[in-house]
Amino acid sequence: LTLQKLAEQSIRRLIDGSGKKLNASQGVLVSIDNSGAVRAMVGGYDYSTSQFDRASEARRQPGSAFKPFVYMAALEAGRTPDSVRNDAPIKIGKWTPTNYGGKYFGKVTLATALAKSLNSVAAQLTMEVGPDAVVEAAHRMGVGSDLTANTSIALGTSEVTPLELTSAYVPFANGGYRPEVHFIRRVTTAGGKVLYDNNGGGAPRVIKPEIVGMMNSMMTGTVEIGTARKAAFAWPAAGKTGTSQNSRDAWFIGYTANLTTGVWFGNDDGGPMKKVTGGALPAQAWHEFMVAAHEGVPVRPLPGTWRSTPADTIVQDELPPNTAQPAPVPSASVGQSAPAASTRTPAPARAARPAETVDAGGFGMPGGGGNTASIRRPVPPGDVGGPVKKRQTSILDILTGG
Template identity: 70%
Template sequence: MAKRGKSERIEPSFEGSKARGELSVSESDRVVPAARGKGKAKGSRGGKTAGSGRSGGRSGSGGGTRSAGGRGKARRRRGGGVFGFVRGMAYWMLVLGIWAGIAGAGLTAYYGARMPSATTWSVPDRPPNVRIVSADGKLLANRGMTGGEAVGLHEMSPYIPQAVIAIEDRRFYSHFGVDPIGFARAMATNVVEGRLVQGGSTLTQQLAKNLFLSAERTLERKVQEVLLALWLEQKHSKAQILEMYLNRVYFGSGAYGVEAASRRYFNKSARQVTLSEAALLAGLLKAPSRLSPARDPKAAEERSQIVLAAMAEQGMIGNGEMTAAMSAPATRAAAYWTGSEHYVADRIMEELPGLIGDVRKDVVVETTIDLTLQKLGEKSIRALIRENGKTLNVSQGALVSIDGSGAVRAMIGGYDYANSQFDRASEARRQPGSAFKPFVFLAALEQGRTPESIRNDAPVRIGKWTPENYNGKYYGEVTLTAALSKSLNSVAAQLAMEVGPKAVVEAAHRMGIESKLEANTSIALGTSEVTPLELTAAYVPFANGGYRPEPHFIRRVTDASGKVLYEAGHGKVPRVISQEAVAMMNAMMAETIRSGTARKAAFGWPAAGKTGTSQNSRDAWFVGYTANLTTGVWFGNDDGSPTKNVTGGSLPALAWHDFMVAAHEGVKVASLPGAGWRKPIPDVPGPRPVLPAGSPEDDAPAAATTAAPAEREPATTASIGHPVPAADVGDARKKPLGSIMDVILGN
């Protein structure tokens, strides 16, 4: 081989060079496809046998090894497909998770930017509660959006927070406002069930929603809910969050907060709730309206069983406690708040803004109501209707009791507040019938007549109106006392004509009647409508000596700290009738109970009053009084349908008797103002009629006339403007000289 020059370059050769160290790639160095040559490699051209053998051996060995490796990889590829898929899925899930996190962070930032600055966030004040209490401090009702006062976590029954946590948020004390585990579990359950079965919200999230957000189901609201929950957890302790939640959450049937719910369903404070009752309350949170025991007692009971099981599972209660609680009687609540005291509460809520303005914070209203008397009146009304309602066709009743200062001590507005919230005591205007006659007789006394003045009880005609007595009976010459106690319509109509209807209207308004009164002669029989409250209040001056106080329910209003916001005034009460007139009226109306139409009302105290029955016995009344209390009672039907001959001397007098007996128990007996009054008068010819004690009910309804009140024509203008002697009215028979002289002398 010729020597190369020093400057000659040596290029790599890929041909059949035999020199060691030169780069050489033979066929055997290539991976032989499985389909070719079965792993055999072709030898190199030329070369020594030994070299070729070694080379071939290495090549064969190497080729065999590579071929086996290829087959191994293929086997691993075929056998490891599942693992490859899992690795691929894990990879892509990681990638998707990262992108989801980025997207979530972006959405959170976007929706968070739409919210006010976190530095301005604050927990809104709880809606104000109005706590209404009786004269001795007993709770009558709570009013306001929540319907119950706030109760501290340390004050309420410990079973309540335990039950709520057990069923609503078992990791409440360990999560940071959002519970990823609970959320994942809820989502998995929902996927399995194929519908929304569980929610993943924590108590903190629920509180955030209730405090700040609407109930709409949008992604934006959910993101904001999470942000607010995190903020609440940062700013408040777990105990504070739980307390806020329990005092604001909705428990169904109009009850917001645990105190309102406890009062609503169990008629007790949240402080006294038992284990079974706490489980029922906690169970309501899933669907308050649907699970309310006022709507579906069975569903509420079944849900409470689930709550008790959850409490036992989490070690909050033992199995024995769970069994005992599960065997407790099911709770059955009225469809609405029940108890007659709620009529009072509604009335107070109407008056309150006028006394203290808008209610912006918790207040306590101290009322004049005696809760014991309130319940006694309610019991009496309900018992009489329950026992006689179907037989006598009467479905409703009302009672009002007022003391001499005008303080309303009891007011029952109907048979059952749960079934009807309409207040018949202060809102329903009905014809008072003969219960209006005292104002006619008062006007006559103020014009000079006396209880001993005599009138002729006989049929009379005033224009086209012919008032008639009950059962068409007439008694001839009677004193005004007898005429009032026996409720003689003929005499009342004569007096109304003598004094003039306008004088009767003026006397009634002066005494306390506020409704519009028609100044016609039929007013003598109570054809103008009034409410039980105003009619009862108008009798108070008879009981207190002639003064007209303002009827009131509210004694004082304070805020939660005890600051007085309003207090009933102790100003001067005007005198509306003279002492002499009071004495005469009391002497006359005492006979109504002693020997007249209200004999069933007598109970041993000096008392007076007047019965009343309207057309076709649609309304039956008795308003009576002692020196201690003035109480009015009404029975009838809301639709104005007639009762079956219920008169003021029957059910109303009985209810009045039962109430007054209880109200005066242990009270020192007192005489009526002006007791023992007597005015000397000349002898009047003719015997004084005395009706037998067993005579029929004389309380003639206004219907006992030839025309209904609405169809009657008032007397002529001359008759109204110029009172005339009774003997000259209509067809009344001539009175003897003594009676005419009595009119002339003004007696």
């Protein structure tokens, strides 16, 4: 079976099997390789009954599937997966973000908070780094939709398309590069002469290698011990679930070193589903598709070699040297008194652990150095940015004779 047929069958089987009982009438699946080539895209339950492409045209709230950009912005501002926050009821103005099920865990590391998708911690981090930093991180990664820079962005309240959200996870999978998403890979004449061959062209580095390693370490937890355990299979995998209010949208965006695949379930009219979460139907569809898509493919690890410090070690935020203020420590207003400074254990020295770039089948990855690829907000210097290779002739040039 081709990946496209496999994707279509996975979506339809789950909707026919249990989705209709749960009031899920539509499903979307997008799968992209490390060079940006779309390998499969399903825009709905049945093209014969509806030609609306929900994968590229429908904008829906991503819910917690947007949180990786919050955590990425926090890591770039000096936090680490071992940084500790107090997961407790919190009020920001008139807004009171609550955890799913109303359960709180007290002091947790950022790695645990992301794996368990704790809303309180995501809101705290957004307050610390600022909503503008979160929006910039998402845009830098590949989200093209307009995003509202307010604190609720932490919980994915701005709408995005499944295609752009899936593509924005690709840099986590390939070592930090954002390729141009494309559908046509090659054009030949009837005689076999190649007129157009898209091997990915050029791609800027948009995340530092050490940030890639930290993010992959944290999002692996989502699959291993967190909200997406149903997605786990024989390959090292990472990702994030998302569920919007009243289960109107359910997502799982996950990736291996081979493919990045996003799944969405919902209804066209925005009607709520019956307790469908991202860890249910979306994770199941993702698992079914990815197991078959990786059959016979040699297993490869995700980029990055970051390792957590021992669980009983409290690690201070490692802020850049020019930062004037230390990162806020959860205060009594969010549930528990802050520990005295004298009781904190100093952060141990941590050797640099570079993330390797995952092979993208000949996709040219530029070297480091040069200016950052981001705009509007400074990001850590060094490996972010770098020269972008000149794009090859586009398919539009071929069709127009340019």
